[in-house]
Amino acid sequence: MKRAVFLDRDGVINEVLTHRVKFVNEPKQFYFLPGVEVAIKSLNDYFDYVFVVTNQGGIGLGFMKEKQLHKIHDHMVAELEKKGATIHEVAYCPHKPKAGCKCRKPNSKMIVDLGKKFKIDLEQSYMVGDTDTDIQAGKKAGTRTVFIGKHDPLADAVYPNLKEAAQWIIQDLKIGNNPQ
Template structure:
């Protein structure tokens, strides 16, 4: 069985809701957070599959077309590949926030579907997110959870809190459940 790191996209991998970009609806709005490519490469180098699981309600709301999302994700993968890293697959929920679908986080379907497809051991894997729905999805899937942000914002009670993916990478790689 494989082990995996499931990553939320906006706020974990790339900038969002800041002075430079509000939402990522076009490839030129994608700015990776510091150290993200290196963290993903470190996960690859230590045997983790790396997946992105992201809610993209902007599609359902009409702010973006799936073709454009594909271009955003192609740019994301190219940026990661520049340092030799690989994202094994990107899964997304295109439905509106209140659609009640099973794939939208806090539901765990994106995680569990990827785990089944890639023969991932959920108990040996981790979900990294910056919002409560990410952490709840991870808990429902049975993976370890990492909250990116400040401890006071960890209302979903993730297993650990780090300020960035790069800061979380050593814990994810070295934690005993990974061995």
């Protein structure tokens, strides 16, 4: 079985609700957070896969079309590739908040589906997110969880950014809390 890191997008990989951008509805509004490229590259060295799992309710609410979202994700993946960092696949929920779908986090369908598709051992994998719904989705899927922010009582670890979270994940893996 293989191991993976599942990353939320907005607030983990890119800016959201900042002075430059409120929400990302086109590639030119996509700004990487500091250290993200280095963090993902380091995770690539230790994990079989790095995935993005993101709620994108703006589609269901009519703020953006799926075609626009694909352009944003293509841009994100291409820019990371230029820095030697790889995202293996992006999964997203296009439904409105409170639509009752099974894919929207805090549900775990996106993580579980990627796990099945790529033969991932979810117990040997990690979910990283900046909201309680990300952490809940990871817990429901059976992954270890890392919260980006100041505090989350459900998370296995809390760090202020992906770069520091990646360092902890790699160390956690090495010391055997999550052996292969």
